[in-house]
Amino acid sequence: DTGVSQDPRHKITKRGQNVTFRCDPISEHNRLYWYRQTLGQGPEFLTYFQNEAQLEKSRLLSDRFSAERPKGSFSTLEIQRTEQGDSAMYLCASSGGPSGRAYNEQFFGPGTRLTVL
Amino acid sequence: AQSVSQHNHHVILSEAASLELGCNYSYGGTVNLFWYVQYPGQHLQLLLKYFSGDPLVKGIKGFEAEFIKSKFSFNLRKPSVQWSDTAEYFCAVILTGGFKTIFGAGTRLFVKA
Numbered sequence: 001d002t003g004v005s006q007d008p009r010h011k012i013t014k015r016g017q018n019v020t021f022r023c024d025p026i027s028e029h030n031r032l033y034w035y036r037q038t039l040g041q042g043p044e045f046l047t048y049f050q051n052e053a054q055l056e057k058s059r060l061l062s063d064r065f066s067a068e069r070p071k072g073s074f075s076t077l078e079i080q081r082t083e084q085g086d087s088a089m090y091l092c093a094s095s096g097g098p099s100g101r102a103y104n105e106q107f108f109g110p111g112t113r114l115t116v117l
Numbered sequence: 118a119q120s121v122s123q124h125n126h127h128v129i130l131s132e133a134a135s136l137e138l139g140c141n142y143s144y145g146g147t148v149n150l151f152w153y154v155q156y157p158g159q160h161l162q163l164l165l166k167y168f169s170g171d172p173l174v175k176g177i178k179g180f181e182a183e184f185i186k187s188k189f190s191f192n193l194r195k196p197s198v199q200w201s202d203t204a205e206y207f208c209a210v211i212l213t214g215g216f217k218t219i220f221g222a223g224t225r226l227f228v229k230a
């Protein structure tokens with residue numbers, strides 16, 4: 001399968017714990033996005049990478065959230081000191097295409113469902 | 118604040134009925150527009166996109182959308198729906214030159230066989 005993969009698919013944690021999610025984009029894609037989706041809502045933009053550079057981060061993201069893409073390939077999203085309000089589906093997407101055009105088709109992964117007890 | 122509005126949260130249609138799902142956005146600049154679909158148990162996938170040129174764009178599975186700049190709208194249409202079109206549909210916008218994608222809340226379509 002050459003699509004976007006995410007790990008784990010489900011995570012249950014207790015409030016206050018740290019969690020880390022991984023995203024493996026389509027191998028030739030240089031752009032990677034993280035989103036959060038809650039019930040009844042569309043995906044909410046969290047952050048964007050072009051290669052290893054984090055070019056945009058939503059102001060909705062608190063200091064507890066951090067994302068990395070150290071070698072421009074896979075990415076991790078870490079949430080520190082989780083809160084019940086962090087419970088959501090975390091989606092990763094990747095895209096490729098001509099440099100400078102961020103508005104190409106995004107290919108989405110299956111998501112990681114986080115439940116904070 | 119920049120936003121994308123989808124007017125109908127739930128739509129129920131019978132097979133062969135025509136479909137139109139509304140999408141309006143609140144950006145003032147040049148935008149790039151998308152419709153994504155999520156079939157039950159599957160990932161989000163692209164239906165169609167508009168960057169420039171002909172405001173009527175055609176996508177997969179017989180879907181089309183029309184960009185009306187004066188109305189800040191990008192409505193999705195299909196002349197005759199099938200049971201297999203049952204899914205959730207999301208409208209999305211990126212400002213030209215930007216990276217942040219804004220999605221609408223989605224419309225759940227149920228097509229009765």
